[in-house]
Amino acid sequence: MVGPCDVRVRVLIRPKAGILDPQGQAVERALPALGFEGVANVHVGRLVELDVEDPTQVPEMCERLLANPLIEDFEIE
Amino acid sequence: MVGPCDVRVRVLIRPKAGILDPQGQAVERALPALGFEGVANVHVGRLVELDVEDPTQVPEMCERLLANPLIEDFEIE
Amino acid sequence: MTTVRARHRELGLTDDEFDLIVEKLGREPNQVELAVFSLMWSEHCGYKHSRRLLKTLPVEGSRLVLGPGENAGAVSVGDGLACAFKVESHNHPSAVEPFQGAATGVGGILRDVFAIGARPIAILDSLRFGEPAGSARSRYLLEHAVAGIGHYGNSIGVATVGGEIYFEAPYEQNCLVNAMCVGLIEIDKLIRSAAAGVGNVVVLFGARTGRDGIGGASVLASAELGDEDAAKRPTVQIGDPFEESRLLECSLELLDRELLVALQDLGAAGLTSSASEMAAKGGVGIDLDVRRVPLREADMEPFEIMISESQERMLCVVEPERVDDVLAVCGRWEVNATAIGEVTGSGQLRVFDGHELVGDLPVTALVDECPVYELEPLEPSRPLYPAPPPVLDAGLDAGGTLLGLLGSANLASRRWAFEQYDCVVGSRTVRRPEQADAAVLMLDAGGAVAVSIDGNGRRVAVDPYRGAVEAVLECSANLACVGAEPLGLTNCLNFGNPEKPHIAWQLIRAVAGLGDACRALGVPVVGGNVSLYNEGGEGPIYPTPVVGMVGELPDPTRSGQLGFAQAGDAVALLRASWGPSEAGSELAKLRGEPLEGALPSADLGEIKALHAAVRQGVRSGALRSAHDVAEGGLAVALAECCIAGGIGARVALGDAPLFAEGPGAFVVSGPREALARFGAAAVELGEVGGDVLSIDGELELAVAELARTHRAGLAGLL
Amino acid sequence: MRFGVVQFPGSCDERDALAAARRVGDAELLWHGDADLRGADAVIIPGGFSYGDYLRVGAIARFSPVMGAVDRFASEGGLVLGICNGFQVLCEAGLLPGALLPNTSLRFTCRQVEVEVVNTSIPWTRGCEVGQRLSIPAKHTTGRYWSPGDLGDQVVLRYAPGHNFNGSMNDIAGVCNEAGNVLGLMPHPEHAVDILTGSVDGLALIGAPA
């Protein structure tokens, strides 16, 4: 399945700034209860990793499928 | 809320090797039908980003809250 | 030799069992064979300590369609339709990883039901945890187990319509997660799991096979959980409801097109138990080639492939000329399907790795000749369990006591949990949680089925026989309250280590109680499950037989409800052989009293007649509400009727005790003249109306306050 | 009136939607793999967990062949109703504005809710009065509606006060496209078509075009 010339790509997907991120908030609220102080700006997003033959496809794949540009920002590594 | 000496930490959380990753599997199966060829080894995980005063605490945070060590591996950046 | 012996002990086999295996094979088993035997002869698959007891349960009934022995039992509900159902435990996996453990528990019981060809229509869950107050672990297990059940049931589109949750200290280390599934099937479409037809092809379909739950059946299900839990963790099974929903539709289409000879789910012990049980039931042999099994991970050894507990897989037997059609149907549902073997006349389960024979096992030895052990019961001379810590002041007045009970973990509203479950999908749900004592699901041809699940471990701990009888009566009472007549029963026996004499005694007495109650009510036991060795550091769990019952009612528009319905209606107590006591009651628990004293004895004949009277009253419309008096006694029952109806009542109880518990009583309401028809069984207590519950003038509480306390109880603890 | 009810892998409520539609007209299932609406006058994208809700709700289903046909059908003014997961799919497909985010509770919640009809000018609500309240079950984990900017009268349904359990912006429960032929909502009208199961208010929406 994995071709010789495949590249491992990592896509980081984050909730857009300004849109409520209850997951981040939940983590931020839970940490002090566990005794972890001094934590702020917690955000929870998605991590997608894949092998692709043609890395130039990836931005379009993100735009159309992996992320929803209306509510999410993505970063390709 | 953000202290001067805070560090932005990025945690990547992935399904443990060998443990079923239904999401990655479903995405991989769907992609060709959607016109995205030549994609393999898709894995979907979580991305947690946070500002911490004391980065040495982060591994323990992952163990206890951010990740589920039974089924997930985490990587701190 | 010594290494082999070391190995068989690791796998949970005794030296005697190992010698017996050598005798059956006429030689030493190899690694594959030893792994297969260790699982088939584990408690979980072999029923080593329960088989003899289970044989004592009644299995006859006029409506019986399928009794114990198949993946699920079934009873006839008319129009050529059968209702299939079964309850099963996933206790140890849930204690290790509650979300996935509970989710895969639901997945497993769903497969048992569609393995006989039935379409699942309902799920119920029965949960036991330690006290949530003051135990972060218990709250964690509760939150994640409930989320896991919802995740799986909601995603696959089967309504979760009922269940129960109890909190007791003995479940702290060893929680219980039992799930029941109910399905519907046309009787002539029922399919068995018996393999047949030498030369027929064995097809594995569903998820690919990984290292999930390797050793699960013998390690997770047959050994006490101790500190070494961590070692078991890498084998956590992950559920994929999306895979299962395709597997379900695919299986039902294969059966609909009559393409299969036999069908079986892969549960505990994976391919090993499925293949050998299919072969044993059909009196045939099966050859399997593990090399053809689609793997999720390369380099799995043959024995790993044979015992893997990867979820969402099924095994079927197909005539050679139909294999292509079967693969085509699977393809349409995007379900992997592979021919991995064939039916033979050898009576052997033969495991090949390509052309190499890596295991050759006599099927009867695996399935039918597992050693069965005699229990050595000893009645304990004093309570086995410590008294619970007192949390309710014995000096409180009646009102304060009632509020204390309503807000307590065991009696508080379960809304926090059941709102996480889809109870409407399927368009059958006529009675949802908190509308009535049993869930009601209507049938397409008219009529409806009602389902209930119950089992109070603390009362069984006080008196295993009467406690088990009460569990059956409670289910039957719940069905009566919606107007349903019991048709069949399933059960899950959750107990501690049966090799301990006191546990053996609990098990024997509880099964005797189950059997007697079923015989008295004329309800057959159509199936179930056994989960033993439920012990943690602090000792055994409460003995917990969980009973699931299915009944029928002719007219869903006449389904009963528990809430008072109409101002001016009379409120009555309907009772027979009712002699409630505080022994083992919720009040006794909250006051920290030891688990002593006798549960009230019950005249099963009288109570059966009472249930019939309530059922008739609901069906005829004479009763506008019906609710059985259970945990918390009469006062709590009255409060629950007020809360559910959003209306008050003014009653005088006379000599009836407020909080004592025992079977054989109902709080009902309806027109005064209608209630009069119940004759001596009925005692008029008062009248529905207003926004206050007033008992004997001595207890006056606003319904709004009762509701607030009841609603806040569980959510407040989390 | 002929309804087509789309079936994706992982759909849950398609049979319920089919039965509900048959109370007011003819209806048949449409397979996700066929780019063919088989002459339907109205299409229902049902609830459930298409493709397991994996990656992002509705993200994968929206690429299935049948959705291409739905897209053309909608652009020609065909009537489309997206329920719950169907609403999510239509938003992902760009047939409806906005997006659906995780409930603020982060929990799946199943509850009978009341919604208020605020726009009766579209085919799906023409049977309703402005301000009319409908009792309909809602059940989802990802129902928090969000959209940049003001939607004006594309807002068709709002949760009645106290009934917005998912945290939707401005209590929005259902929105339509600019033309008004495509409606998406989180509550399940197909589960409110029989008094025995709790309510018949859903017929006001499903039955409107018929």
Ligand SMILES: Nc1ncnc2c1ncn2[C@@H]1O[C@H](COP(=O)(O)OP(=O)(O)O)[C@@H](O)[C@H]1O
């Ligand atoms: N407590 C019980 N009461 C009645 N039947 C039981 C009980 N426990 C197990 N059985 C029956 O024994 C058979 C084997 O059970 P089990 O191994 O759990 O089946 P499966 O592997 O399909 O889940 C089933 O038919 C089941 O109904």
Ligand SMILES: [Mg+2]
């Ligand atoms: Mg089975």
